[in-house]
Amino acid sequence: MKVTKSEFVISAVGASQYPEDALPEIALAGRSNVGKSSLINKMINRKNLARTSSTPGKTQQLNYYRINDELYLVDFPGYGFAKVSKTQRQAWGAMIEGYLLDRDPLKLLLLIVDLRHPPSKDDMIMYDWISHYDLPVCVVATKADKIPRSRWAKQIKQMKECLSLRIDHPMVLFSSETGLGKDELWGIIKAHTKTTIEDDESSYEDSLESSPESAPEL
Template sequence: MLNLHLVEFVRSAVKTADFPNDNLPQIAFAGKSNVGKSSTINRLLNRKNFARVGNAPGKTIHINFFEIDKKAYFVDLPGYGYAKVSKKERDRWGKLMDEYFASDDTLTMGFQIVDIRHKPTADDVTMTNWFLQTGVPFAIIANKLDKIKKSQLEGSLQTIRTTLHLPENVPVIPFSAEKGNGKDEVLALILEHIHEEK
């Protein structure tokens, strides 16, 4: 089991040397700047403002590491796809992400958060490919479930799966950071893969 109440912010990494190297499992969360990534992490941890929720998208410009129960890390990757950020800043993010994904044994499992209401963007497709290339277990969190009608659910999930060219074994989990739907499914996947890591 994982005690989600024992959470500690460890560091913001701006370069490879900042990444923890203690061999604890790392669960990474990626998503566009306005997709509710911080809110999703907060919901999983039962916290209001643990991962910062900003009014302006694009607040997470480093890789943030949160230690959970001294057994694993939640890794908050920089938000992507926000137009108002300079090209230099975008390039810096890209380099940092490249270094994180290229690091040996850093990643145990990945979650990519998309907006269930919209077709995934080209940036989303790029992010999915990054995860798939690592070969680590990976799932899509389709956030903002509370904003669509039940009748739209099946079609929305199919659009996400088709647009991102997801292999059959990649789950797409309908989720609401607002209401908590999907939380148990995400936590079950995390526990399964942390357990396998040992």
């Protein structure tokens, strides 16, 4: 995808704050510190539109990023971080469940997992929930560059077995360092959104950053 415009729009805490322009939405869910912000930045060829943080669990809203005025990437709060209170986790869970079940513009959920490790209990619960409601999902295994290529097949097999991954749910290997999986993931997103986005013929120069505002630190 050729990204010519990307901007942070809002950190929404409820349905009343969600955009009303009906653009397709692609949601990203995963445990804290799994690399969702780095994935977003790599996908749009920006260095820090989505802020990364050394404090996992800091994202407490749904962060909306508008891409080419054609679709949104919607970053969920990370799950599974122990320092977040039970009450806060329950509130986040209710917000996310309501969004996933009731949000008409939602076209695809990206479930982000860390290729280096087996899926966590929360990853498996999330995937089971997604499958139960038959939501469109793509599993994205990040940090592929952190392990030798010779281990990829073993880790992928482990991921698929632990999740009981359905054959109709794709899995994409991804690296925010090398760009591995970027084009494949945009292709999947394009198929679900039916947008007219062009293929990326050249990188979106970081110097062309035009966003008037960046999202709060995650």
